[in-house]
Amino acid sequence: MENNAADTPTDGRILVVGAGAMGSQIAMACALAGYRVRLHDIAEESLEKARANLTGVMERRVAKGRLSQAESDAAFARLESTTDLDGAAVDADVVIEAAVEKLEVKQDLFARLDTLCPSHTILASNSSSFVPSAIGARTERPDRVCNLHFFNPALVMKCVEVVRSPDTSDATMDAAVALVERLGKEAVVLNKEINGFVANRILGALRDEAVALLEGGYASVSDIDKACRTALGHPMGPFELQDMTGLDIGHAVKQGRYAESGDPADQPQRSLAERVEAGHLGRKTGQGWYRYDSEGNKLGEA
């Protein structure tokens, strides 16, 4: 059985803001661990989609015997959906924000949550890149702001990066790490904030080296991927992975980092930029570093 607590409700109320791919699964992970959870979104259809997706995920888990029907029912009973942020925030002990990746949206949300939530409430963001000092800049509680960075899919992936700003208190970090552990996940603590955190920075460095080797004419796309799979034991190579996640995503991350650092090394490389400009974004467009047929089967290098 997974980490869940159908019969042992956990103290504390969690508010998850944003019911997209990440927020919906983070909310369910918390409900499975016994927390009472409110899932908020500005869009009613996002909440409906979240509920439908979670119902499917939980049904599959029950069918596979990884969860009992009673545990699934109890988790759903602890999970409430709402478009009313004011009402949802009044008694939240922890907020996990998983709205769109736009700094202004997050700063506005944190400023608003700061006025709506009790003074003890921890405000955490699931942002993939923005640091807590930036997101919480307009709150009166920088000591209770941190990042809780889950990975996709949040119900499956074990790692959660817990990121502190220079103002985040030890008590906030301790509570955040305890929450991650209560969810049955592994906390990776960042003692100092940095854009992109640990796992995605390492992934980015690998991707950059792969593109540099390709652009230098040292090896082909498929041989670089082969080296990562067969020598390093990676489940897929860096080009295969980019085709899966979307070249536009990696391109946007590099642009964002360049805007912040001004370091030319952070700019998207020529071969990546050319593909994105041509609309070759990976599997979703049928071509990225590789070409794919309409069923998504790889045909060969692009």
Ligand SMILES: NC(=O)c1ccc[n+]([C@@H]2O[C@H](COP(=O)([O-])OP(=O)(O)OC[C@H]3O[C@@H](n4cnc5c(N)ncnc54)[C@H](O)[C@@H]3O)[C@@H](O)[C@H]2O)c1
């Ligand atoms: N998708 C990933 O692989 C991944 C992984 C880790 C972290 N993240 C981060 O998680 C966050 C959410 O990503 P996602 O992939 O779930 O996005 P998504 O587009 O699937 O969902 C975003 C949701 O936020 C809602 N929203 C937008 N503005 C809002 C507001 N002001 N108040 C409440 N809800 C609002 C939207 O209606 C939408 O339902 C982003 O910060 C992203 O960087 C994403």
